[in-house]
Amino acid sequence: MLIENCSIFSRKGIKKGSISIENNVIGRIGKALKKGRDEERIDVNGRLVLPGMVCAHTHTYSAFAFAFPAKDKSEDLEGILKNLWWQLDQCLDRETVYWSAVLTSRRYLRNGVTTLIDHHASPNALRGSLSTLAEGFKKFGIRSCLSYEVTDRYGEKKAREAIRENERFAREFGGGRKDEMFSALFGLHASFTLSSETLQKCFEIANKLDVGFHLHLAEGKVDVTDALKRFKKPLIQHLMNEGILNKKTLAAHCVNLNKKDLQLLKKTNAKVITNPRSNANNGVGMMPLDGMLREGITVGIGNDGLGYDMIEETKALQCMHSLSAKRPSVLSSEILNEILFLNNSKIASSLFKKKVGEISEGAYADLVIMDVKPFDNKLNLMNLDTSLVDSVIVDGGWKIKNKKFVFGLEESEKEIERVAKRIRKKRLQF
Template sequence: MNFILKDITAVTLSERGILERSSILVKDGIISEVGDFEKLKALLPGAEVIDGGGKIALPGFINAHTHLYSSLARGMPIKGAPSSFREILELIWWKLDRVLEPEDIYLSALVGLIDAVRCGVTSLIDHHASPNYIRGSLDLIERAVREVGLRAVLSYEVTDRNGKKGALEGIEENVRFARKIKDDDKIRASFGLHASFTLSTETLKLCREAESDLNIGFHIHVAEGIEDLEDSLKKYGMRTVERLDREGVLKDRSLLIHTVHIDESEIDIIEKRGVSTVHNPSSNMNNAVGYPPLPAMLQRGLRVGLGTDGYTQHVLGEMRAAIVLMRHATGNPS
């Protein structure tokens, strides 16, 4: 696939900055040059020319945390009025994921991925759960990813909420898929965990042992709702990040999602371990879980990604939400 996208404003996110009245040369499906149209035309005579009409061209976005199966929740009625984050899980998400069948998994992934493309997302990190169809579930999502043509990191959510058998099958699915996909250049695996409050010490030990030979890191929700923190304090006498660190979850390739209810001591641990976190502003507001100590994390130089938590695939909209929410939460308009 060779073509020149002519007459665009290229936002390079590099030292070249923003290039007005520019063009992009795509050679063999890869962006090879950005610059003057006539110069690019000389590099590849005969290439198809597409008029950009003066529009803005941005690099593809990365959605650092999503749930593709949440495509099925749009317009889904809720029986009852949730008054806490745990009730949201029980009334919506834990009901939905338990009824997912193979066709549901594949089609919901396909819908979510197409939506992602429409929103300019070219890479995403998905966290999947389907307790009654675990083995092979990641293959169905992989199939959809390849058909749409994105890059992705896939994982299956290990949890104790569906019993020991379900937890063991979740571990096996992560390991199986990671080994299958280890040499792929477009799709990778992470080791999915739900959250501290749904994972026993025994299960986390099994996960840690299973991941040790893979070195793919963990993808886990951390202190999203206050329930996660309260559970850790009550059962283990320590805060959520402290507990996960003790259990060996905080590896350099791990992703800590949300980190809403964490304090300065936990930020110290995250910084020491070199772990990445992911901010999900619209989801946090929708679930009324609170605001993470984002300014402190950024000031400390922590790696903070941006995710949608399946609430949407509109990463550019999440950027705006993140800015506005930070101003509101800190009382600082700048």
């Protein structure tokens, strides 16, 4: 496939040129590429071409939350976990896990998101659940790195089963071993629901498999106070002692951290993921982004399962920090682009066989054609929105073309409606 007359977003800004796709990767990028024999040729007439976007932390299991409203008002993070999410995850069976992935794939692709780093939970449909998720993602073809959250809140037996699920999936799919569309991390819920003994078991297996951890870190104050109470150590120090924080670790949220915490976190080389809309919705605060950037910590962005639009998520990051500082546009366009595109690409690329989320030769051919023509070589995300997504390519193949999915949706729409009704019925019985 040859895509001509593009405005290509890259690390150095927007440049004019053409992109050739060879099998599932980007072959050549240049101004005068020759069309190969029988090669599909697309002229995008100067429109913007972005790399397929990455969501660096999400929860696909939350897809049917629209059919599962919280019954009680929650006063804090623990409340919303107990009143909603820890009830929803217990209602999931294998079928709902599968259709959660299908529903999620459709909505992310519609918004130009082609890669997910997912953190899963379905305690009553645990064994094989990551493979079920992968099966659902494969239906529409979205790239994903999967993990299962280990927690002690459902008892030792479930914790052991969750450890085995992470181990099984990582052995089979880690690093794109079996299928380059999938990879694996080792999921942990959060320190405040995990014993030292469970963390030690997780470390032993993850270390043996050479796989990183994916966990929630300091999302709520409870994570910080619990570490001091149970382990007599600050949270970051406790997790460092357990071997959980290292260069392969993805730590989501990182809200309730002080200057000393950030200095320690920097030493671990862990990567952190901000989730601004979820943090605002749960009232937990904001990641200390200025401090993270000063320390040189890699900051990516996810959505914690709230929504499917990474451009709007990045706009929310700008709005929250500008409101807090009481200054307009406190984060530069360069910082926003770095977090959404460059850092998310860096994070995802470390998990797969080839580069993900960037337009470069040899990277996976995951591309988004936007229905807009740039006026200069700078990308301002605050002026973009995903209603402008015209076409989406994943792994070298069309998923959306001229604003229409290339595959039928009728069957999945009926099944999603049926499953949503089942979830609703379970909610009424819970």
